[in-house]
Amino acid sequence: MMFICGNLSAQQSVRLNHNWEFLKQDIGGIWEALRPVTAGNPESVPLWQAVNTPHCFNARDAVDPSGNYYQGPGWYRTQLDIANPYPQGRTILHFEGAGQKTDVYVYNVKVGSHLGGYDEWTVDITNAVADFKQNPVFKKQFKGKIPIEIRCDNSRDLESIPSRLSDFCVYGGIYRYLNLVYTPALSLDKVFASAEVDSEGKSGRLSIKARFYNPQSIAGANANVVIIDPQGKNIRHSDTQLTSLNNDEAIGLFTIDKPQLWSPSKPLRYTVEVTVSTPDGIFKQTEKIGFRNFEFADNGPFMLNGKRLLLNGTHRHDDQAGVAAALTEDMLRTEMQMIKNMGANFIRLGHYQQSRIVLNLCDSLGILVWEEEPWCRGGLGGEVYQGQARSMLTNMIEQHYNHPSVIIWGLGNENDWDGDFQEFDKQKIRAFMQQQNNLAHRLDPSRKTAIRRCDFCKDIVDVYSPSIWAGWYRGVYSEYQSVSQTEFKSVKHFIHIEWGGDSHAMRHAEDPYQGLPKISAGKGADERAGDANLHGGDARVSRDGDWSESYICDLFDWHLKEQEKMPWLTGTAFWTFKDFATPVRPENPIPYINQKGVVEHDMRPKEAYYVFQSYWADKPMAHIYGHTWPVRWGNEGEQKMVKVYSNCDEAELWVNGKSYGTKKRNSQDFPAAGLHWLVVFNKGENNIKVIAKKGKTIIKDEISQVYQTDKWSKPAKLVLEKLGEENGVATVQVKIIDDNQVQCLDAANWINFSLAGDGRLIDDLGTSSGSRKVQAYNGRAIIRVESNKGKSVVGVQSPGLPSVFLDL
Structure with missing residues (x-):
């Protein structure tokens, strides 16, 4: 965002990424955060650590196999040079x-508070800074800098959303960007740009409203609006005197x-520039918008710009x-580009408002969005709870109103899941759902509302998703359609x-x-209470x-082929792109990780990523499974299937x-869209190569x-x-063998890595090769060790087997 004052033009919004200190506990009072720490003084407690933001309390402990993640307060502190260039700014x-x-x-002055972990918010520190500059310690103790202290708290609280019963971690910290912003006395709080177009794309209408931040009660201003088309040409402008x-x-x-219409294949965007002028200064804000028309046909498919689009x-x-929740802009860009490269044209941002960076990427890449307020599981709380839900729904809609990618505002997830309160009253939940639905439509009549899995509320919202997990939590995947x-x-x-299932990366099976x-089949395909447990209940794949x-590749493959012959289907979204941490799955092959992603927690693709590419992506690709x-x-001379996932016309x-x-x-x-062969392998090493063609394009893939x-x-x-070892990092593998030294290729024993010495286990990553406790995959497990230019001993313990050690 660029702010301009008079002839001054400078970047006046600065990310505060550096020079922070962090304390993972509470303090006795604000004075403890102001007390300087003297190096080498053992009485200088508590001890703060240097960090950069974005920063999350739970960057490692969310996937620590020894126990659940930290939920409590944490403190951040820094000192800022503050010099606002705007008179009266x-x-x-x-x-x-x-x-x-x-x-x-x-x-020591509290200047603001906020409840909610996912929406944007601001604190005006103008007066507090001015007051502190009159304090003698400003120059004496703080050398002319302004001390800022921030307390974040993710403690369990029944009267806040999302419920801590949710199947994801409710993280703590300054885990998205924090900015220091200078504005003139009058600035824009929000710009609402409503872009409408008829289904034939012949006529567009753009109406623009502004909300102002005006703490000094300035009486009037001039508002100048410029509209710029996707090629950079100024096509419309207006000047308005506001009283x-x-x-x-x-x-x-x-x-x-x-x-020019916005679509996943051509995400064309217009630019709206709004400049507000007063004698005290000039404020400029830029928004990107898009023209598109969409419709969920009654009892039929989804239509975008007058044509059917399968989501x-x-x-x-x-x-x-x-990093847990503290993803940088580069990390977000990499992830969203991988989603687009997979061929996705739609995403549900579960289960809370996400970063403006994510929404901007969805706009620019052409990915339609369902974004959701964090009313997830647990039932319905009291007025504080409901007030937070109203506030977070309002903020989500107003803050992301201009994004052409957004088509659905999600009102909740699994609201039929009780547990937080003694009372679980379906009628009260229905009444509040209706209030939220009305609020969403009042704030934004142009988008649809939706929920997932709450049958007793499905008549309230515009679009509904039931729970269907064919072939995982219930039934078999062949009954999906x-x-x-x-x-x-x-x-x-x-x-x-939500559909799909878990897979332990690098674990494969002949059968x-x-x-x-x-x-x-025939007994339903929904998820029910207890189905996610790894014991008890009915027989199920999970x-x-x-x-x-x-x-899991077969399950995805079957679903995708079936979706191609369901002309009434609006679309689907599989759960989920990336493995993620969860407090409710300690028994999974990677403890505390929901393993339903098609990429691992560190973004490494699993084989299933290429299954989706083979159905959805336009760019020619070919990938041999394995x-x-x-x-x-297997046996000598036995035929084995080789599968190739490809979107090419043919493959050899x-x-x-x-x-x-x-x-x-x-x-x-099925499977692999016909690109499967029965092969007789040689005992020992085998080279496998595919040559695929799409038009004149030739794609090759090869494995051993x-x-x-x-x-x-x-x-x-x-x-x-x-x-092996590279750049001071050694890769260590443990194998499980029988008494005859033969590797047990179906062994799934628990493996526990440990280390003594100068090095460091690269663990607590929540990945199949980055956890010190993990189930074996095909009788082996891998971990990496940072040597620190010293000596170390790696140990491996597995229940029922003799422990082993290796000097590094």
């Missing part, structure tokens, strides 16, 4: 998101013939290895949000259906399956220099796999070895 701290309750101090600055004031109304979607949480069609007929506007014969990448499957097994497979023929892609030929014919008995020993 305002100095503001702008939080893009901090969790979950936040108090802000200038020196009222107290409400949302109309500052522009424009008609645009044949506007091919996923989900995301603000959660990544090593029939179950979906039954649910489709029960509402006017149906969408399928992923072994152990599943007791699971039968409990009885092997969690292999082999199974890049992370070094050893296959070569194994050990022999062609196994060319096959045409046919999405309805060992074929093991030796049979193994029960696990008896562990073998620990160093695979």
Whole structure:
């Protein structure tokens, strides 16, 4: 955001990323945050640590296998040089998101508080700064700088949302960007740009309103609006003299013939520049908008700009290895580009308002959005709870009103899930859901409302998603279409949000259906209480399956082929793009990780990523299944299936220099859209290569796999070895073998890594190769060690097997 005052033009919004100190506990009083720490003085407690923002309390402990993550207060402090260049200007701290309750101090004066971890908010510190500059300690103790202290708290609180029963971590910290902002005496709080176009795209209408920040009660201003088309040409402008600055004031109304339309394939955006002038200064704000027309046809598909568009979607949480919720702009850009490269045109931002950076990327990349308020699980609290829900819904809609990517405001998730309160009253939940639905439509009549999984409220919202987990929590995946069609007929506007299942990265199976014969179709495909547990209840894949990448690729493959022949389907979004931390799944193969992502917690793609690419992506691609499957097994001479996921028209497979023929892609030929071959492997090393063609484009992929014919008995020993070292980081692998030294390729034993010495285990990443406690994948597990230029000993313990050690 660029602010301009008179002839002065400078970037007047600065990210406060550096020079912070952090304390992961509470303090006895604000004076403890102001007391200087003397180096080497053991009485200088508590001890603060230097950090940069964005920063999350739970960057590591959310995936620490030894116990649940920290939920409590934490403090940040810094000292700022503050010199507002505007006469009579305002100095503001702008939080893009901090969790979950936040108090802000200038020196020892509390200047603001906020409840809610996901919406943006500001604190005007102008007066507090001016007052502190009169304090003698300003120059003496703080050397002319302004001390800022911030307390964040993610403690459990029944009267706040989201519920701590939710299947994700409710993080603490300044985990989105914090900005120091200088404005003139009068500035823009928000600009609302409503872009409408008819379904044929012939006529566009753009109406613009402004809300002002006017603490000094300035009486009037001039508002200048300029509209710039996607090619950078100024096409409209207006000047308005305003004598009222107290409400949302109309500052522009424009008609645009044949506007260039925004769509996933061509995300064309117009620029709206609003400049507000008074004798005290000039404030300029820029917004990006798009013209598009969308409709959920009654009992039919989704329409964008007059044509059917199948919504091919996923989900995301603000959660990544090593940082938890504190993702940088570069991290967010990488993730959203990977989602687009996968071919997605739709995303549900579950289960809370997300960063403006994410929304900007959805706009520019062409990804339609369902964004959601964090009313998730637990029931319905009292007035504080409901007031927060109203506030967060309002803030989400107003702060993201201009984004052309947004088509749905989500009002809740799994609101039929009780547990936080003694009372669970469906009628009260219905009444509040109706209030929230009315509020959303009053704030923004142009978008739809939706919820997922709360059948007793499905008639309230515009679009509804039931719970359908065919082939995971209930039933078999082959009944997906029939179950979906039954649910489709029960509402006017149906969408399928959340489907898929867990997979343990690098675990593969020759027969992923072994152990599943007791699971039968016809008994529903919804998720029910207790289904996520790994014990008890009815037979189900989530409990009885092997969690292999082999199974989950088949499940995704089947769903995607079926969706192509469901002409009434609006769309779906599988759960979820990336593995994420959760406090309610300590028994998973990676403890405290929901493993339903198609990329790992550190963004490494699993095999399933390429299944989606093969159906959705436009750019030619080909991927042989098994890049992370070094050893296959079976009998000598036995035929084994090789699958290639590709969006090319045809592909030829070569194994050990022999062609196994060319096959045409046919999405309805399961699995892998017909690109599967039966192959006889050599014992030992095998080279596998595919050459795929799409028009004149040729795509190649190649892997090597060992074929093991030796049979193994029960696990008896562990073998620990160093695979290699690069840039001071060693990769260590443990194998599980039987008494005859044969690797047990179906072994899923628990592995516990430890280390003594100068090095450091690279763990607490929540990944299959970045956790010190992890289930083996095909009789092995990997971890990395940072040597720190010293000596270390790696240890591995597995229940029932002798421990082993390795000197590094």
